[in-house]
Amino acid sequence: MRAPTINTSAAFDVSELPPIKFGPHATIWWGVIGLLLIEGTMFAILAATYFYLKQNFTVWPPSGTPNPDLFAGSANMALLIASIWPMRIAHRAGLEERRRAVFVALAICSVIGFVSLALRFFEFRAMHIRWDFNAYGSVVWTMLGMHTAHVISSTLENLLITLLMFAGPVERKHFTDTNANAVYWYFVVLGWLPIYAILYFAPRLL
Amino acid sequence: MTTLAKTGVRDTDLTAAELHAALERVWEPPSGFIGWFKNVFHKPISTRFIFAALGFFALGGVLALLMRLQLAMPENTLLSPDLYNQLFTVHGSTMMFLFAVPVMQAVGLYFVPLMVGTRNLAFPRLNTFGFFVYIIGGVLLWVALFLNIGPDTGWFSYVPLSGPEYSPGKRVDVWAQMITFTELSSLVAAVEIIVTVFKLRAPGMSLNRIPIFVWAQLVTSFMVIFAMPAVMLASAFLAMDRLVDTHFFNPAEGGDALLWQHLFWFFGHPEVYIIFIPATGIVSMLVQTFSRRPIVGYTAIVLSLIATAILGFGLWVHHMFATGLPQLGESFFTAASMLIAIPSGIQIFCWIATLWTGRLLVRTPLLFVAGFIFIFVLGGLTGVMQASVPIDLQVHDTFFVVAHFHYVLIGGAVFPLIGGLYYWFPKMTGRMMSESLGRVNFWIFFIGFNLTFFPMHQLGLAGMPRRVYTYLPQTGWGPLNFVSTIGAFVLSVAVIVFLLNAFVSYRTGALAGENPWGADSLDWSVPSPAPSYNFLYIPTVNSRTPLWTMEPAQPVVTGMRADILEVLVTELHDATPDHRHLLDGPSIWPFLTAVAFGIGVITAIFTAWGVTIGAVLCFITLAGWFWPAGQPIEDTAREAAPPLGERA
Ligand code: HEM
Numbered sequence: 001m002r003a004p005t006i007n008t009s010a011a012f013d014v015s016e017l018p019p020i021k022f023g024p025h026a027t028i029w030w031g032v033i034g035l036l037l038i039e040g041t042m043f044a045i046l047a048a049t050y051f052y053l054k055q056n057f058t059v060w061p062p063s064g065t066p067n068p069d070l071f072a073g074s075a076n077m078a079l080l081i082a083s084i085w086p087m088r089i090a091h092r093a094g095l096e097e098r099r100r101a102v103f104v105a106l107a108i109c110s111v112i113g114f115v116s117l118a119l120r121f122f123e124f125r126a127m128h129i130r131w132d133f134n135a136y137g138s139v140v141w142t143m144l145g146m147h148t149a150h151v152i153s154s155t156l157e158n159l160l161i162t163l164l165m166f167a168g169p170v171e172r173k174h175f176t177d178t179n180a181n182a183v184y185w186y187f188v189v190l191g192w193l194p195i196y197a198i199l200y201f202a203p204r205l206l
Numbered sequence: 207m208t209t210l211a212k213t214g215v216r217d218t219d220l221t222a223a224e225l226h227a228a229l230e231r232v233w234e235p236p237s238g239f240i241g242w243f244k245n246v247f248h249k250p251i252s253t254r255f256i257f258a259a260l261g262f263f264a265l266g267g268v269l270a271l272l273m274r275l276q277l278a279m280p281e282n283t284l285l286s287p288d289l290y291n292q293l294f295t296v297h298g299s300t301m302m303f304l305f306a307v308p309v310m311q312a313v314g315l316y317f318v319p320l321m322v323g324t325r326n327l328a329f330p331r332l333n334t335f336g337f338f339v340y341i342i343g344g345v346l347l348w349v350a351l352f353l354n355i356g357p358d359t360g361w362f363s364y365v366p367l368s369g370p371e372y373s374p375g376k377r378v379d380v381w382a383q384m385i386t387f388t389e390l391s392s393l394v395a396a397v398e399i400i401v402t403v404f405k406l407r408a409p410g411m412s413l414n415r416i417p418i419f420v421w422a423q424l425v426t427s428f429m430v431i432f433a434m435p436a437v438m439l440a441s442a443f444l445a446m447d448r449l450v451d452t453h454f455f456n457p458a459e460g461g462d463a464l465l466w467q468h469l470f471w472f473f474g475h476p477e478v479y480i481i482f483i484p485a486t487g488i489v490s491m492l493v494q495t496f497s498r499r500p501i502v503g504y505t506a507i508v509l510s511l512i513a514t515a516i517l518g519f520g521l522w523v524h525h526m527f528a529t530g531l532p533q534l535g536e537s538f539f540t541a542a543s544m545l546i547a548i549p550s551g552i553q554i555f556c557w558i559a560t561l562w563t564g565r566l567l568v569r570t571p572l573l574f575v576a577g578f579i580f581i582f583v584l585g586g587l588t589g590v591m592q593a594s595v596p597i598d599l600q601v602h603d604t605f606f607v608v609a610h611f612h613y614v615l616i617g618g619a620v621f622p623l624i625g626g627l628y629y630w631f632p633k634m635t636g637r638m639m640s641e642s643l644g645r646v647n648f649w650i651f652f653i654g655f656n657l658t659f660f661p662m663h664q665l666g667l668a669g670m671p672r673r674v675y676t677y678l679p680q681t682g683w684g685p686l687n688f689v690s691t692i693g694a695f696v697l698s699v700a701v702i703v704f705l706l707n708a709f710v711s712y713r714t715g716a717l718a719g720e721n722p723w724g725a726d727s728l729d730w731s732v733p734s735p736a737p738s739y740n741f742l743y744i745p746t747v748n749s750r751t752p753l754w755t756m757e758p759a760q761p762v763v764t765g766m767r768a769d770i771l772e773v774l775v776t777e778l779h780d781a782t783p784d785h786r787h788l789l790d791g792p793s794i795w796p797f798l799t800a801v802a803f804g805i806g807v808i809t810a811i812f813t814a815w816g817v818t819i820g821a822v823l824c825f826i827t828l829a830g831w832f833w834p835a836g837q838p839i840e841d842t843a844r845e846a847a848p849p850l851g852e853r854a
């Protein structure tokens with residue numbers, strides 16, 4: 001059924017089209033959007049679980065547990081927000097295919113990631129409860145843990161791309177990876193906003 | 207820009223025969239034993255997927271036969287109560303998680319690229335990863351069953367029964383981790399399909415020209431994205447409650463058993479539509495082809511699919527009527543449950559109108575469509591009956607429910623699936639399936655199915671509860687149960703006839719040619735079986751039924767590279783060509799990543815260290831996956847910097 005004569009009508013000659021494009025043009029961008037939808041749903045359900053379990057208690061946090069200490073979590077919030085700046089630089093440098101700039105900016109982001117993880121260690125302690133004490137402890141640890149897992153995985157991803165930019169061989173598609181990596185990092189940072197608000201302020205305000 | 211056209215070998219440099227040879231070289235799957243694990247091409251991977259899912263269907267069917275044998279007579283002693291519990295749990299879980307959902311997605315992964323006119327899925331390696339993750343999950347469940355640690359708390363594993371207190375041992379943990387594997391694989395397939403449909407469509411295939419099967423796959427994929435996280439989280443909570451003493455579902459420490467039900471049915475109800483919507487997509491394609499006219503009400507059908515998907519998420523609570531929710535809530539969900547009959551009704555009217563006004567070609571696939579419509583109307587009726595709270599309370603947890611969901615699942619999904627396999631067999635193998643055996647197959651299936659499940663309605667009304675391993679003679683349930691068991695054996699004969707037909711036809715069936723049914727979609731424009739690269743030239747499309755309206759010299763896309771794995775990326779909305787894109791080639795790393803993930807998740811059944819071990823292993827394999835192969839494609843890719851305006 002294929003047309004026996006090949007009509008090379010100019011409208012469908014694609015030889016002049018570029019072999020790579022960034023942003024919403026690229027398939028990887030949509031792949032990351034898919035991933036973010038999945039993860040976003042996951043966090044939304046987790047938050048719903050938090051409030052569902054809260055209904056079972058008259059005081060929150062229950063059984064005399066003090067409110068979580070604000071310092072480590074807030075410091076982490078500030079740090080993660082600040083990390084958007086070097087990540088923007090890496091993002092833009094990636095679009096312009098400037099290898100050195102990507103390397104430097106992502107190296108900074110990797111360091112920030114590790115500092116954030118160190119702060120996270122103190123955040124778990126700031127909750128003043130263990131996961132196996134009651135349902136409050138379980139959900140709080142799970143929310144912190146889930147977000148931590150994301151910080152770990154995207155910090156490692158940053159590190160991997162940093163090493164790649166350093167050691168090569170760099171292909172153009174790695175700059176689309178940088179692009180996707182940045183979008184994912186923004187998500188990890190912005191995802192922390194609601195989780196931070198819930199973990200630290202729901203006990204105080206609700 | 208002038209140097210651009212000179213890079214690499216272009217299709218325009220070659221004659222059709224040379225182009226075929228060049229593309230074969232590039233798109234040929236790797237050979238050999240190791241090559242089998244490195245394959246990243248959608249047709250071979252989906253074929254494995256379909257085979258595996260049908261294999262699990264057969265295994266689940268064997269368990270069903272065992273259960274039916276046990277129930278054939280009162281006070282039968284073939285199966286112990288404990289084994290019976292394992293059998294219905296593994297049967298239900300296999301059918302839902304290892305057969306019905308994956309098989310529909312597998313058919314999608316096979317045919318979506320062919321129908322939208324491209325050469326592979328958007329993320330070939332990811333697809334291979336998803337396949338192996340699925341296999342590991344399936345093998346885990348079945349090995350556990352053979353080791354007598356098969357899950358035994360039902361396919362929805364309600365707490366507290368499945369909690370640490372009432373289910374010690376590892377059975378439920380196996381179930382929970384099987385969920386992790388299958389749902390991850392399902393999410394992967396969903397992302398593949400969405401991006402392939404959004405970005406890899408042939409020029410001219412604007413959104414309002416996408417074949418309905420592809421629409422159905424797209425809508426389903428979005429449902430998967432919103433539904434699967436709920437059950438993954440729920441099963442993770444369950445596993446944690448059991449392994450590290452969290453208290454999500456433990457009321458003594460402020461946890462909540464109903465939380466499980468909410469999370470499970472937030473997934474579980476959409477799940478039914480995740481199975482059913484692709485099936486209606488198959489039905490729409492078959493109705494169109496065998497009526498030999500464009501389907502009536504394309505837009506209405508697409509909107510119905512979308513409406514069904516959205517309503518599907520509003521319905522989960524109807525599984526919990528018996529839990530005593532607030533009155534107003536119950537009324538709301540009753541209304542929503544009834545509302546969902548409307549889009550399904552619209553689709554049925556469109557199909558009937560198409561069949562009515564078409565020139566019917568009555569072949570086996572169409573018989574299965576007719577069987578589907580018949581059964582589905584019946585199953586839908588009993589479903590709407592249960593949407594009413596009083597009736598639901600009456601038949602709750604009886605065989606009436608078992609009858610109902612088998613009517614919906616087998617009538618609504620297995621009939622269209624088998625029809626679809628008869629329909630696409632020629633495209634997949636190059637040969638037709640036997641028509642006479644096909645008709646025999648249909649009638650045995652139809653009769654066996656009704657014989658098995660119709661009596662169950664009456665059994666349920668007579669009070670027979672589900673999930674009981676036996677019953678007393680005085681109940682009077684014996685005769686109908688016996689009939690049902692006979693029916694189950696008739697059903698299995700039908701499955702054997704199908705397998706026989708497929709086997710014989712694969713070797714000696716009539717040669718099919720490109721388009722044996724005179725169908726309209728792009729999958730039928732290529733030779734049968736489809737070549738490794740799918741399309742010699744990327745096609746263009748000028749209507750919803752491209753092959754029926756094709757111009758004598760319908761333009762094709764030219765200027766694609768013939769020496770690398772290149773596909774054409776188009777705009778989301780109207781599919782105008784945007785750029786050419788180099789796909790990833792074969793690699794062992796997706797398989798190794800699946801294994802690393804598997805080791806982590808299975809270890810986590812026994813110790814929480816599994817999470818750490820899995821994470822480390824996955825990091826190593828993922829690094830291998832994304833690390834550049836060091837092939838000198840740098841210069842091929844370096845051929846042009848994007849114009850500044852194109853930066854996102
Ligand atoms: C092929 C013929 C089949 C037969 C003869 C059959 C028979 C049965 C029987 C006897 C039960 C147990 C009833 C009880 O004691 O509660 C059952 C349960 C179930 N079946 Fe099937 N079945 C078949 C196919 C399927 C298919 C194709 C699906 C799904 C796509 C399916 C899904 C289920 C589910 C979800 C359960 C509930 C398991 C549970 O209670 O946890 N079955 N089936």
Ligand SMILES: [Cu+2]
Pocket residue numbers: 474475478521522524525
């Ligand atoms: Cu439902």
